[in-house]
Amino acid sequence: MASKGEGLPSAGRALSTHLKDDEPGQERRAGVTAVIITLNEEHHLGPCLDSLRWVDEIVVVDAGSTDRTVDLARAAGARVFVRDWSSYGLQKNFGFEQALGEWLLVIDADERVSDALADEIRGRLAAGALAVHAAHDVPRQNYFFGRWLRWGGAFPDRQIRLIRRGRARYNSILLHEQLLVDGTVGHLSGHLVHEAARTVTDRLTKLNRYADYAAIETSKRRRRVHWWDLLLRPAVIFGKLYILKQGFRDGLAGLIYCGLASLYEFTKYAKVWERTREGDGSVD
Numbered sequence: 001m002a003s004k005g006e007g008l009p010s011a012g013r014a015l016s017t018h019l020k021d022d023e024p025g026q027e028r029r030a031g032v033t034a035v036i037i038t039l040n041e042e043h044h045l046g047p048c049l050d051s052l053r054w055v056d057e058i059v060v061v062d063a064g065s066t067d068r069t070v071d072l073a074r075a076a077g078a079r080v081f082v083r084d085w086s087s088y089g090l091q092k093n094f095g096f097e098q099a100l101g102e103w104l105l106v107i108d109a110d111e112r113v114s115d116a117l118a119d120e121i122r123g124r125l126a127a128g129a130l131a132v133h134a135a136h137d138v139p140r141q142n143y144f145f146g147r148w149l150r151w152g153g154a155f156p157d158r159q160i161r162l163i164r165r166g167r168a169r170y171n172s173i174l175l176h177e178q179l180l181v182d183g184t185v186g187h188l189s190g191h192l193v194h195e196a197a198r199t200v201t202d203r204l205t206k207l208n209r210y211a212d213y214a215a216i217e218t219s220k221r222r223r224r225v226h227w228w229d230l231l232l233r234p235a236v237i238f239g240k241l242y243i244l245k246q247g248f249r250d251g252l253a254g255l256i257y258c259g260l261a262s263l264y265e266f267t268k269y270a271k272v273w274e275r276t277r278e279g280d281g282s283v284d
Helices: 042-050 069-075 088-098 115-127 200-218 227-244 247-277
Strands: 032-038 057-062 079-082 103-106 111-113 135-138 140-144 159-164 168-170 179-181 185-187 192-197
Touching (some): 032 069, 057 069, 057 088, 079 088, 088 168, 140 247, 192 200, 200 247
Parallel strands (some): 032 057, 032 103, 057 079
């Protein structure tokens, strides 16, 4: 599908006010572009966009939403590009290519930028302190089942999210895409807020989808699944998160979180077994 940029300028964030295309004799201003990839995110996108009122530009790369996602993005003044789904990383790379800002803030539709993080980025940008590094990571507060989980590896969950233009790109793997950074990575203290799963059903739906992607990638490099993959790997994951990383300190919510992480590991290898047993064409 051909990509098409759309969007309505809004007060205080109009493209003509902050960021301009390169012109002879002019330098690009060191603004911040937020890059979001979406697919049917109308229930999450509003709070995300509200938390980005301070940025100079918002670029949304949509994979063909059938809900109000695109309308909400346009109404917020975002530049919207509709593009067939490729992978998480390649969708984000496409967004990077459309952005006009010197700094790219990668954010998911179910995340929000805290006031502390927004103030920190603006302060460092004004002081010229961001340019010391090619990219910066930020901590995330992950909310599961209505509460912020602090243990079991759920926090600080640092993610590289602020990138200098032209200094980083994602690879093309289907899940847990890796950001390849040309330079050093700094650390920001302000946090993102991540609405990871409101209900157990939400979490199970995501885990099943992620397990599909993970199974495709795993089956590219291995042809057999053994009994210990299905029995021991999930047990190791549970022990690591619940005991070593003290997931038990988050009470029942922590137990459910760690248990579902173990279930994900089991499901992933069960799906690898299914793919290799059926002789799927993606297996060498």
